[in-house]
Amino acid sequence: DTGVSQNPRHKITKRGQNVTFRCDPISEHNRLYWYRQTLGQGPEFLTYFQNEAQLEKSRLLSDRFSAERPKGSFSTLEIQRTEQGDSAMYLCASSFTGGGNTIYFGEGSWLTVV
């Protein structure tokens, strides 16, 4: 499978705990994106990387959220001190410059904060 891979697919955590999601993009893609999607809404942009550089962050990315892409390959999204409002699907996507802005999504990581 050469698509965008996300792990874990589902996570249930208690309020106040930290969680981390991992994304492996399509291998030749140098851009990597994180989005969040809640029920009945379209995905909302959180942040994006070109290679290892984090080029853009949304206002949705509060200081409890941190994303990294240390070697320009896989990425992690960490949420500290989770709140019930963090319950959502976290989507990773990737593309490559020169690919005409075609962005491909993974299957998502579902987070439930109880």
Added chain:
Amino acid sequence: QKEVEQDPGPLSVPEGAIVSLNCTYSNSAFQYFMWYRQYSRKGPELLMYTYSSGNKEDGRFTAQVDKSSKYISLFIRDSQPSDSATYLCAMNYGGSQGNLIFGKGTKLSVKP
């Protein structure tokens, strides 16, 4: 006013019908327009991608962009029960701008 408006439906049609899905947007700077299909509890799957105004056809799917009206459409011909999903429109400015702006999605059900 949200940047991208999309009627959430639900939309129910009989098998074989032509389906029309639409989005309007407010920012004339958008240059790239996409349609994604999303099955329940799955990630969005890229269906169609269009740059600027015009039509693009791919099998049973046709995407239209009218930048003068800030209006985009997706048509599905000979709809099938397997087309039942949520359809999301998305757009961005292009260039170094990384993020997509999505509509809420329209939930489509095609009845056999």
